[in-house]
Amino acid sequence: MEEVKLLGFWPSPYSYRVIWALKLKGVKYEYIEEDLSNKSDRLLQYNPVHKKIPVLVHGGKPIAESLVILEYVEETWPQNPLLPKDAYERALARFWIKFGADKGPIFSAFFRSTKEELDQNAIKEMVEYLKILEEQALGDKKFFGGDNIGLVDIAYGWLCHWFIGMEEMGGVKLLGPSTVPRLHAWAENFKQLPIIQENLPDYTKLLAHFKSLREKNTASDAR
Amino acid sequence: MEEVKLLGVWPSPYSYRVIWALELKGVKYEYVKEDLANKSDLLLRYNPVHQKVPVLVHNEKPIAESTVILEYIEETWPHNPLLPTDPHERAFARFWIKFLDDKSPTLVGLYLTVGEEQEKATKEVRELLKIIEEQGLGEKKYFGGDKIGLADLVFGFIPVWLGVLEESAGVKVTKPDDFPRLQVWIENFRENPVIKANLPDPHQLLAHSKQKREVLLASKIA
Numbered sequence: 001m002e003e004v005k006l007l008g009f010w011p012s013p014y015s016y017r018v019i020w021a022l023k024l025k026g027v028k029y030e031y032i033e034e035d036l037s038n039k040s041d042r043l044l045q046y047n048p049v050h051k052k053i054p055v056l057v058h059g060g061k062p063i064a065e066s067l068v069i070l071e072y073v074e075e076t077w078p079q080n081p082l083l084p085k086d087a088y089e090r091a092l093a094r095f096w097i098k099f100g101a102d103k104g105p106i107f108s109a110f111f112r113s114t115k116e117e118l119d120q121n122a123i124k125e126m127v128e129y130l131k132i133l134e135e136q137a138l139g140d141k142k143f144f145g146g147d148n149i150g151l152v153d154i155a156y157g158w159l160c161h162w163f164i165g166m167e168e169m170g171g172v173k174l175l176g177p178s179t180v181p182r183l184h185a186w187a188e189n190f191k192q193l194p195i196i197q198e199n200l201p202d203y204t205k206l207l208a209h210f211k212s213l214r215e216k217n218t219a220s221d222a223r
Numbered sequence: 224m225e226e227v228k229l230l231g232v233w234p235s236p237y238s239y240r241v242i243w244a245l246e247l248k249g250v251k252y253e254y255v256k257e258d259l260a261n262k263s264d265l266l267l268r269y270n271p272v273h274q275k276v277p278v279l280v281h282n283e284k285p286i287a288e289s290t291v292i293l294e295y296i297e298e299t300w301p302h303n304p305l306l307p308t309d310p311h312e313r314a315f316a317r318f319w320i321k322f323l324d325d326k327s328p329t330l331v332g333l334y335l336t337v338g339e340e341q342e343k344a345t346k347e348v349r350e351l352l353k354i355i356e357e358q359g360l361g362e363k364k365y366f367g368g369d370k371i372g373l374a375d376l377v378f379g380f381i382p383v384w385l386g387v388l389e390e391s392a393g394v395k396v397t398k399p400d401d402f403p404r405l406q407v408w409i410e411n412f413r414e415n416p417v418i419k420a421n422l423p424d425p426h427q428l429l430a431h432s433k434q435k436r437e438v439l440l441a442s443k444i445a
Contacts, residue, residue: 049322049358063314065321072314091286091295098288099272136272 002059004029007043009036010201011209013158014066015054020154021070023195025077067097070151082150096137096144097155103129111166111210112217127174134183142189153190160187161200165207169214227252228280230266232259233423234431236384237289238277240376244293246417247371248300290320293373305372316367316374319359323377326351330380333396334388334432335439341394348396352381356405364411371415375408382409383422391432 006022006029008015022029034043034053046055046062055062056069063072074082083090106125113119137152138144144152159175167173177184190196229245229252231238245252257266257276269278269285278285279292281299286292297305306313329351333344355378360366366374389396412418 049318049354058311061311063311063318065318068314068317068321071317072310075310075313087295087298088281088284088286090298091291094291094294095286095288098291132272 003057005032005057006030007032007034007046007053007055007057009034009053011206012053013162016199016201017066017154017157018054018056018069018073019199020157020195021073021082021151023199024082024149025073025080027073027077067101067155070154074151082145082154084145084150093145093150093152096133096152099132099137100155107163107166110170112214113170123172123174127179130175130180130183134180138182138186140182143186149190149193153186157190157196159183160191160196161203162206165203165210168207169210226280226282228255229253230255230257230269230278230280231276232257234428235276236380239379239383239421239423240289241277241279241292241296242421243376243379243418244296244305244373246421247305248296248303250296250300290324290377293320293376297373305367305376307368307372312368316372319355319366319374320377322359323355323380327380330385331388333394334392334436335443336392337440341392345394345396349401352397352402352405355381356402360404360408362404365408371412371418375412378408379412379418381405382412384428387425387428387432390429391436 004022004027006015006018008019008031010033019031032042034040036053039051043053043055044051046057047053047064050064052064054066054069055064056072057063058072058076063069070082083093106122106129109119110122110126113122133156141147143149144156163175167175174180175184175187191200227245227250229238229241231241231254233256242254255265257263259276262274266276266278267274269280270276270287273287275287277289277292278287279295280286281295286295293305306316329344329347333341333348336344359374359378363369365371366378385396
């Protein structure tokens with residue numbers, strides 16, 4: 001049996017995507033916490049190009065980039081499949097995963113801004129994004145993957161915990177029953193799944209971490 | 224009878240990735256020229272979310288996003304495989320495909336800037352090419368290994384479009400002795416019969432890029 005290691009960082013939603021996929025497939029792995037402010041030789045060796053987490057190491061061979069890792073996990077451990085069998089359905093799943101990845105900057109901008117600065121345009125963009133997800137990606141399904149969760153749900157899993165924290169810091173409520181009722185229901189359902197519930201960072205600690213990141217950003221911007 | 228259509232635009236590297244994949248697999252398709260300044264109802268119907276090309280339409284089912292289309296083509300027409308069989312090697316190919324797409328602002332930056340900004344952009348592109356050559360290509364003949372694969376089709380941007388961007392922007396990123404392994408890969412890529420037979424006209428591409436640059440720079444100053 002080949003050894004599986006996961007290099008991660010506790011507040012990172014990207015780490016959790018891989019944790020969820022491995023747990024859903026019952027893959028045994030060793031989790032290694034990386035200190036991103038003081039990167040280990042091990043991290044630099046396993047991900048020389050980006051020097052980021054998560055990195056999956058299987059039988060000594062590293063794979064970086066969470067979405068690439070998810071495809072690898074799906075192919076290597078085919079039990080409890082997280083992508084549809086049909087090629088067209090798989091393409092749709094990949095399309096929506098990419099949609100989320102490409103829209104990242106909208107949320108980084110939101111995260112960086114203070115309550116005063118909070119740009120009405122930025123809010124409008126985020127609501128639009130959530131509506132597209134709800135209407136076109138989720139539709140009437142319980143999960144993006146259908147009756148059961150799949151890679152698309154895993155990719156958007158950050159919305160049900162990390163985004164809630166960001167909303168609290170920004171003093172806004174965008175992912176709610178009045179704006180996007182079906183997506184809100186999805187978030188509730190996703191979070192209540194035992195595998196997800198048992199594998200989330202502590203919310204209070206996460207918020208404290210967000211606050212310290214914001215302070216660091218503001219301090220460096222002020223220089 | 225299977226019907227395959229490809230909606231694309233001639234100057235786009237993203238459209239060409241899909242053309243090359245279909246041609247390498249000998250898949251018959253109908254190419255539909257789109258005009259992005261005047262988007263067709265067909266395009267708006269087939270790609271409502273982004274309204275962009277390329278879009279592959281297979282038996283009336285549309286797929287958008289070039290990398291998603293490439294994976295679909297690989298799965299649907301598995302002959303002449305364009306991804307390795309080994310999962311770790313497949314992950315490697317996907318990593319590098321993502322790398323190039325994530326770095327496209329840097330590559331295009333060299334073309335969209337002037338003066339000091341352009342000097343900085345040129346330096347960044349050189350650094351990128353170094354990483355691509357040393358870590359992506361390494362000692363392999365192709366990014367995919369012994370044979371041309373999906374990663375090579377994505378890196379096809381370098382042999383076909385990078386030189387055009389350099390010329391329209393009046394910069395030269397590489398000297399003749401730079402990146403020797405990448406140069407060899409570029410030659411092998413261009414010599415592939417399928418690629419050679421499916422390239423945009425270089426003169427038209429240059430004229431188009433120059434014109435586009437003027438428009439983009441003018442709108443930046445405004």
